[in-house]
Amino acid sequence: METxxxxxxxxxxxxxxxxAAGAALKERSLGTTGNSIAGGVGGIILGQILxxxxxxAAPDAGAAMAGMDIGKIVTDIVGGGAGGAILxxxxxxxxxxxxxxx
Numbered sequence: 001m002e003t004x005x006x007x008x009x010x011x012x013x014x015x016x017x018x019x020a021a022g023a024a025l026k027e028r029s030l031g032t033t034g035n036s037i038a039g040g041v042g043g044i045i046l047g048q049i050l051x052x053x054x055x056x057a058a059p060d061a062g063a064a065m066a067g068m069d070i071g072k073i074v075t076d077i078v079g080g081g082a083g084g085a086i087l088x089x090x091x092x093x094x095x096x097x098x099x100x101x102x
Contacts, residue, residue: 006051006076007044013080014043014087021085021092028092038091039084046083050075 018039022029030038054075 006047006072009073009076010043010047010080010083011040012043013077014039014041014047014084017043017081017084017086018088020081021088025089025092028089028096030088030092030095034091035088038088042083042085042087043080044083046086047076047079050079 015036016039018035018037019032021039022032022035029035051072054072
């Protein structure tokens, strides 16, 4: 379960981030399903990148929770949410440019 928890956190945070970006940037929204898919994928991508970069950091003393470091949990949530929002905005921008070129 410890190996799946970071992925679950990244996907859920990505879903939230993608839908938040779609709601905030109406002109770049992909619809609920599109925002969710782009957000989930973006959450995994940026979450994994941050996990690899920050993985070597020493855990805080006393911050471990059932074998998980609270810092890693926060990194997964923030990285997933930001990745979901960023990828949703990028895909929405590209979609608008392609449909405007026709």
